[in-house]
Structure formats: structure tokens, C-alpha cells
Amino acid sequence: MRYFQRMMKTHDSVNDPGIAALHAARDLLGHVPHLEAGAVRREHPLGRHARIDGCIEFKHGDEAYALLIEVKRSGAPRFVRSAVYQLKGYLAHARESDPGGSGRRWIPMLVSPYLSPESRSICMDHDVAYLDLVGNAHLAFDNVYIDRTVADRPKSATRALRSMFTPKAAAILRVLLRDPARAWRVTELAEAAGASLGHVSNVRKALLAREWIETQKDGVILVQPDALLKTWREEYRRPTGRRISGYTLFHGKQLHERLSGKLNSEPQRPRAIYSSNSAAQWLAPFLRGGTHSFYADEPGARVLKEVLKLTRAEKGANVTVCIPKDESLLKDAVEPAPSVFCTCPIVTYLDLWNGNDRDREAADHLASRCFPWL
Numbered sequence: 001m002r003y004f005q006r007m008m009k010t011h012d013s014v015n016d017p018g019i020a021a022l023h024a025a026r027d028l029l030g031h032v033p034h035l036e037a038g039a040v041r042r043e044h045p046l047g048r049h050a051r052i053d054g055c056i057e058f059k060h061g062d063e064a065y066a067l068l069i070e071v072k073r074s075g076a077p078r079f080v081r082s083a084v085y086q087l088k089g090y091l092a093h094a095r096e097s098d099p100g101g102s103g104r105r106w107i108p109m110l111v112s113p114y115l116s117p118e119s120r121s122i123c124m125d126h127d128v129a130y131l132d133l134v135g136n137a138h139l140a141f142d143n144v145y146i147d148r149t150v151a152d153r154p155k156s157a158t159r160a161l162r163s164m165f166t167p168k169a170a171a172i173l174r175v176l177l178r179d180p181a182r183a184w185r186v187t188e189l190a191e192a193a194g195a196s197l198g199h200v201s202n203v204r205k206a207l208l209a210r211e212w213i214e215t216q217k218d219g220v221i222l223v224q225p226d227a228l229l230k231t232w233r234e235e236y237r238r239p240t241g242r243r244i245s246g247y248t249l250f251h252g253k254q255l256h257e258r259l260s261g262k263l264n265s266e267p268q269r270p271r272a273i274y275s276s277n278s279a280a281q282w283l284a285p286f287l288r289g290g291t292h293s294f295y296a297d298e299p300g301a302r303v304l305k306e307v308l309k310l311t312r313a314e315k316g317a318n319v320t321v322c323i324p325k326d327e328s329l330l331k332d333a334v335e336p337a338p339s340v341f342c343t344c345p346i347v348t349y350l351d352l353w354n355g356n357d358r359d360r361e362a363a364d365h366l367a368s369r370c371f372p373w374l
Contacts, residue, residue, distance in 0.1 A: 247312030
């Protein structure tokens with residue numbers, strides 16, 4: 001035990017995921033009362049044709065056990081699913097190499113730097129113990145049951161997840177969510193999203209790793225639109241850009257009539273579209289608010305100011321306009337009624353979900369109308 005601890009302090013152990021995994025697993029076992037630690041082996045052979053990343057032997061009560069440890073640098077669901085099948089194979093090799101001899105009980109365990117809730121569920125579904133270096137763990141044997149969940153997420157995992165929802169990536173995701181049942185080839189998806197082939201390929205790899213899409217003969221298809229949208233709403237950041245606000249005397253039908261035909265009628269015309277609750281009023285009415293919200297380009301914002309006769313209001317502004325840096329939000333506008341342009345249902349939903357409690361209720365109502373799969 002002391003030798004193992006000294007070994008962990010060497011410089012090599014810092015950069016060696018195998019040693020870090022063994023150390024974490026040994027530390028987890030150290031919390032079990034009356035457990036007698038045994039041999040710790042790296043790259044342990046199982047029979048003639050298999051080799052496991054690590055093996056820790058121990059005794060508990062009258063039983064002898066061995067943790068068969070598989071280490072994965074990435075804990076994404078796709079790689080976790082592959083790992084649990086590997087561990088099933090290792091179990092078979094272990095039993096073949098010890099046919100009724102020692103009576104040892106084998107416990108398969110996956111160790112990774114970080115395992116998402118989806119990855120942990122895969123392990124649970126296959127009766128595989130798991131452990132990550134953040135602190136999430138599950139291990140059950142005899143009368144021992146350890147199940148530990150921590151809220152922390154490593155910065156690298158946070159960055160990787162948020163990179164999936166950058167403006168360029170978001171345009172691709174909106175195309176996929178618009179018609180989840182459709183199969184897309186990379187070139188078709190790039191054209192529909194106005195994105196480069198390289199960017200589509202990167203997003204495709206990230207979605208495959210999380211098992212949110214599958215590859216079929218006609219292209220990739222979104223098989224878990226609900227998981228994608230639920231994750232997106234938690235990671236969502238409102239569009240960045242210049243924001244202006246003001247007060248108008250016009251409301252309801254009168255406001256719409258003043259804007260009708262002056263915006264969005266042609267690609268080169270000024271663009272301004274209803275957003276948030278103002279968009280939801282046209283897509284799935286739920287709340288009646290006194291504030292009108294828009295996304296617009298610079299010419300569109302000027303039209304809004306002129307046509308609605310906006311005046312400065314230190315307090316009580318009833319018009320808010322965001323001029324987003326991401327103009328794909330304007331290109332993805334929908335027209336739920338003649339000459340009425342709104343943010344698409346996905347953007348409307350995300351904006352509402354990240355508002356107050358009443359906004360979130362409106363988001364749920366919109367989802368019931370537009371996303372039956374959620």
C-alpha cells in the first residue's frame with residue numbers, strides 16, 4: 001500500500017491515466033470497512049488473448065474479489081458503450097483462465113476522467129461499476145453499496161459541451177431539430193445550415209460521440225432530439241449583440257399593421273423578427289405581456305425606431321431590440337401568419353426556457369405544440 005502511494009507521487013503518474021485510475025479505484029475501496037487490500041496490477045493479462053488496463057485484488061468477509069479496470073481517456077457515451085462490451089469480454093476471459101479454481105468474484109469497472117450522467121446510465125444498464133476522477137462512482141458487491149454523484153464538471157468537459165452550441169454549431173443543430181426524422185448527408189447539412197463542410201464534420205463527430213445521432217445509409221439522423229434540446233437549454237447563452245430599448249404607443253394589431261410589409265419581405269430588405277414571448281404569441285399563445293421583443297439587423301432596428309416612433313424611456317420601456325452578431329437567427333425566421341416573422345420555434349423555446357418562471361411555463365406550452373418528441 002505504501003509503495004503504491006509513493007508510486008503515485010512520481011512525475012510519470014501525473015500524466016499516466018492508468019496509474020491515476022488505479023489510485024482512484026484503490027482510494028474508493030479504502031472507504032469500505034473490513035476490506036483487506038491485495039495485489040494491484042497494471043496491464044494485467046487475462047488468459048492468452050486479453051489484457052486488462054488494471055486489476056485490484058481484495059478480500060471482504062469470506063469472499064475474494066478482483067476489480068477488472070478498463071480505462072478510457074474519453075467518457076463520452078459512444079466510447080463508454082464500447083468499453084462496457086470490452087469488459088464483458090474480459091469477464092469471459094477471466095473465467096476461462098480461472099475455471100472454478102480460486103473462486104474469486106470478478107467485478108468489471110470503467111474509469112475515466114469524467115463520466116456524464118448518460119455515460120453512467122450505460123454502465124448501470126450493463127451492471128458495470130464506474131468511477132471518474134471528478135468523484136462520481138458506483139460499486140456494489142456483497143453487502144457493500146457505493147453510489148456517489150457530484151455536481152462538479154471538469155472545465156474541459158464544460159468547454160467541449162459549450163463548443164457544441166456556438167453560433168456556427170447552433171445553426172447546424174437547428175437544421176437537425178427542425179426535422180429530426182430526416183437523414184442528412186454532410187454536404188446537404190452544410191448547405192442547409194450555411195456552414196462549412198469542416199464545421200459540419202466536427203459537429204457530426206461530437207454528436208456521434210454522445211450517441212445523439214446515428215449513421216445510416218442515407219446519412220446521419222437525429223435519434224435523440226430530446227437529449228440534445230434538454231442539454232442545449234441548460235448550456236444556452238442568449239445571443240450577444242447591441243441592445244436598444246424604448247417606448248411605443250402602439251400595441252397588438254395596430255403595431256403589427258404598422259410593421260407589415262416594411263420588414264423581411266426580401267433578402268436585401270431590413271430584417272426584424274419577433275422574439276421570446278412576442279414570437280410565442282404567434283407560435284403558441286400562452287402569456288400576454290406588455291413588452292415587445294425583437295431580433296433585428298441594423299437597418300431593421302432603424303425601421304423599428306421610425307415606424308413604432310420609439311422614444312427613450314429610462315423606466316417602463318415596452319420594446320426591446322437585440323442586434324445579434326449571429327445573423328443566422330434572422331435567416332432561420334419562420335412566418336406563422338402573412339407578413340409576421342418570428343424566431344424559429346427552437347430559438348423561441350431556448351429564449352423562454354432561460355427566462356423567469358412564467359417564461360418557462362410558456363416554453364413548456366410551446367414544446368407541447370411544436371416538439372411532441374420532447
